[in-house]
Amino acid sequence: LCTVFVSAQEGSGVHQFVSKGNPIITHKYTADPATLVHAGTVYLYAGHDIAPPGKEHYQMDEWLVFSTTDLVNWREHPSPLKATDFRWAKGDAWASQVVEKNGKFYWYATVEHGAIHGKAIGVAVSDSPVGPFVDARGTALVTNDMTKDTEISWDDIDPTVFIDDNGQAYIFWGNTVCYYAKLKDNMTELDGPFKRVELPQFTEAPWVHKRDGWYYLSYASEFPEKTVYAMSRSIDGPWVYKGILNEVAGNSNTNHQAILDYKGKTYFVYHNGSINPHGGSYRRSVCIDELYYNSDGTIKRIVMTTE
Ligand code: FUB
Secondary structure (H helix, E strand, C coil): CCCCCCEECCCCCCEEEECCCCCCCCCCEEEEEEEEEECCEEEEEEEEECCCCCCCCCCCCEEEEEEECCCCEEEEEEEEEEHHHCCCEEECCCCEEEEEECCEEEEEEEEEECCCCCEEEEEEEECCCCCCCEECCCCCCECCCCCCCCCCCCCCCCCEEEECCCCCEEEEECCCCEEEEEECCCCCCEEEEEEEECCCCEEEEEEEEEECCEEEEEEEECCCCEEEEEEECCCCCCCEEEEEEECCCCCCCCCCCEEEEECCEEEEEEEECCCCCCCHHHCCEEEEEEECECCCCCECCCCCCCC
């Protein structure tokens, strides 16, 4: 891996680096980005790919957090959460997202459950966007034995949480089937039964955002994946498929997006496998490109500056 520029700040555990284009982080492999803006700062949460060269499977033990106020100069904070910080989990720090509600930060994360076969979703909480985070429940929020629609044991992955203008929070997640449910005001319990979202060729990685009265649900479709999106006037649908945002992102089967509004621009944050020679689907790297809307609210196809 090539290090762009890294300098340790004595004693703080925070490292600084300058991003010189895509991928934005080159001193370690980062995947499954999720972004949060808090008090004028962008926080980027990512999984940490550590599969050694030659291992063609995910190896991910912890999540990482980075912050910036210009998308160029970055700070890397000490890892604030590991999969095994959920004591009921046995590993696999897969995709996650952090949201803020009532001054607390809630981290919804995919892990492998230790006792119930398959992937599960936990939630950790902190008073700070950079942690420390602690398991908020002591048990999983969603487990594989709750959702019976598929044969696979990894259908309960990739949580994304969206808080609507009235304060109501929703969690969407899934692989092969996209599920969603309301969250209670405490953010740590489902509020009522979960439902399915009908979407064409849904694979995984849902991300929900809202703009000018439209709800947008972007997601990974097919495999290798492309990112596509649907729009709706209601969070409960019906969702109308609107097309492709980007094609397979350079040398990785997955590209797991987040959509970030910051300082008047919108950004498409995703990962690719472009760092050679080892990159690929299990050694991924976060990238950022601008996202543009058409006047009718639809989204233009992303121009990936790496390709
Ligand atoms: O990083 C592990 C898995 O790969 C994620 O949960 C999926 O979204 C895909 O990116």
